[in-house]
Amino acid sequence: MIRRFGRASGMALMAGALMIASCSQSPGVKPEPRHEFNIGWSIYAGWMPWPYAQQAGIVKKWEDKYGIKIHIVQVNDYVESVNQYTAGKFDGVTVANMDALTIPAAGGKDTSAIIVGDYSNGNDGILLKGADQLSAIKGRQVYLVELSVSHYLLARGLESVGMKPDDVKTVNTSDADIVGAFGSPDVKAAVAWNPQLSVMKAQPGVKQVFSSADIPGEILDLLVVDTATLKANPNLGKALAGIWYETTALMKRQDAKGKEARAAMAKLAGSSPEAFDRQLATTYLYSDPKAAVTATSAPSLVKTMTQVRDFSFSKGLFKGATSAGAVGMAFPGGKTLGDPKHVTLRFDESFMKLAADGKL
Template identity: 35%
Template sequence: MALHPSRRTVLRLLSRLTLSVCAITASAAAWAAEPLRIGYSDWPGWVAWQVAIEKGWFKEAGVEVRFDWFDYSASMDAFTAGKLDAVLMTNGDTLVTGAGGAKGVMVLVTDYSNGNDMIIAKPGIKSLADLKGKKVAVETGLVEHLLLRAGMKRLGMKPGDIEIVNAKTNELPQVFASPDIAAVGAWQPIAGQALKAVPGSKAVQTSAEEPGLIYDVLAVNPASLNARRADWQKVVKLWDRVVAYVDDPKTQPDAVRIMAARSGVSPAEYLPLLKGTRLLTLDEGRKVYEKGNDYKSLYGSTEVANTFNWYNKVYSFSQKVDSYIDPSLTTSALAAAK
């Protein structure tokens, strides 16, 4: 018996709908099977993940992860371009990518800078105040720019007292050798390269003077976080194992060997860098996630960065800090460990 035209139309629509659902399901399954893509760069609190990579801990935890190595600003660019599911960056710089259209949710606080970020001046310059009227090279709008401004504010200096010269962070050791540049702002190990580039130079300000000004975080694309929350939970839970391996005197030599190799320096050169980065356990991170107005809180610290970014026209609109912070994965990991 011939089908009525309307019935044939319905059957064709149902067939197409079934095919579409199958295609979407297959696409989602394929996406879920893809490894989480995380961008990282040369900072001790992020290079520490190399231990988990080489020890095969992600596989043990049942999560596929691919870490991609970048220069720092390039990692932010890759995240902004949608090439990564997450990136390791500072809390203030998370606002920068977010304002540019690539929102990142801070699901894990890995550490805070405790001296490894620094303003390095040429011989004869004894203090930050001595830089008045001189040129200082930093990557404008990023973390060393914030560190410099924080120090200037503490001394009562005005923004115009120092002339800022913009330069990529990885190029600063070469820039520092320029005769008209009095100082540069960089983090380790690039800061160490700058110190070697100009014999007799020294740090006139470090992040140890502003503990909590610079938190380092794992920032995840919200869509990836929503779609693969269970996988991200496994990544966060693994962080305590990494911190324990790096901090334990028995295993630290092996951790330093692994981290140094990733950074391309000797273990002897790398070991001192650990002192300038305060790795945070999940429980210590939980305390940082508590709301507050000072540097002890991720909220307070990030609000300071937000004000700095907006004032210096890094972005046009003040960001809603709370929307960038999600403590739930840290809280869940701690609850599961009990």
């Protein structure tokens, strides 16, 4: 299975996305009500409900309820899917919180996160050879995908043991190459995500010393939609929420129907049912809309996004920005972070709340 989050080679794509976004904005054009929409997705355990819902007829059920058409479109490269959304080719896309901030939002595309779908609960980890404490990482070369969520996880891990980023030296390694690189006797430290993480952990003498389970709720997976499109077409948000919660309720079932749904998702991901279930075990899925509303409305989300924002700015991911607050974010209850006059990332709990209240 291909894991989401930006690759180092994707940085050129990110920069291109920022330029595209700045060139493609048409502030004076008000979106018209529409009946047909495109939602992009890429392969990751927490996003497989979307293609399965299309295959199983759940998408059609909610399309018919609201009189609209929703195309669930696969893009093989995660970064490219986010860039295509930023460029206006998709009305919405599945994306991690860090990338939603650093690609469309930082590029000026007003974006609303309408479904907080899951968080990584062990899908990402820091590995060491010959040591079982994170403090032993000091002075080592750490192989990872630079400027990705692996880099963020490393920063949070170092912070947890009173260390700074310059206490280690990072070595940029693509997700396609990291398993092979870690197999070298000379490579003693790495940060990776599943499924590569599981393969690397199985090597003799390797210990996982920190993981996303140590920072629960910080590496989030979202469904985001263009804010102006959503305002002009609220039924799109209602249908998407209906699709998500009906499908995730089914996949969480432990009976034959739930097992069948998960096996179908695994097949769509090019994985075995066993491997897919292992990835789900380290993915905290918000299948209950009430829990999702609570998580989205909690003060901890503002704290998380502050940390993500500050890390992203420190790594130069806000192209041309002079401060971390240049990209404004809005949260439930009227709370804002950064420049309130330039809010381009909004955590909108309203459609999740409709689902929680049984009002879809």
